[in-house]
Amino acid sequence: MIGSQSTAKTLFLLGSMVGWLIVGAAIMYLFPAIADGLVGNDLTHLWMINLARSGYTPSLGWMGGGIALALTVAGNWVWYQHFEGKQR
Numbered sequence: 622m623i624g625s626q627s628t629a630k631t632l633f634l635l636g637s638m639v640g641w642l643i644v645g646a647a648i649m650y651l652f653p654a655i656a657d658g659l660v661g662n663d664l665t666h667l668w669m670i671n672l673a674r675s676g677y678t679p680s681l682g683w684m685g686g687g688i689a690l691a692l693t694v695a696g697n698w699v700w701y702q703h704f705e706g707k708q709r
Contacts, residue, residue, distance in 0.1 A: 640693030647686025
C-alpha cells in the first residue's frame with residue numbers, strides 16, 4: 622500500500638527525531654560558549670560572565686548533547702544495519 626509503514630519504523634523515526642531535537646537544543650544552549658571560544662572578544666567574555674552569574678554551565682550542554690548525539694547515531698546505525706530494507 623502507498624504510504625504504509627510498520628509501527629516499528631514509525632517509532633524509530635519518532636525516537637530519532639527526538640534525539641536530533643535534543644542535539645539541536647544542546648547546540649543552541651552552547652552557542653554563547655562556542656562564540657566566546659571562536660571570537661573571544663570583550664563582549665563575549667562579558668556575556669559569559671553574566672551568564673555564569675545566573676547558573677549557565679556549558680558542561681551540561683556538552684554532556685547532554687554528546688550523550689544524545691551518541692545514542693541517536695548508534696540507534697540510526699543499528700536501525701539501518703539490521704532493520705532497514707527487510708520485509709515485514
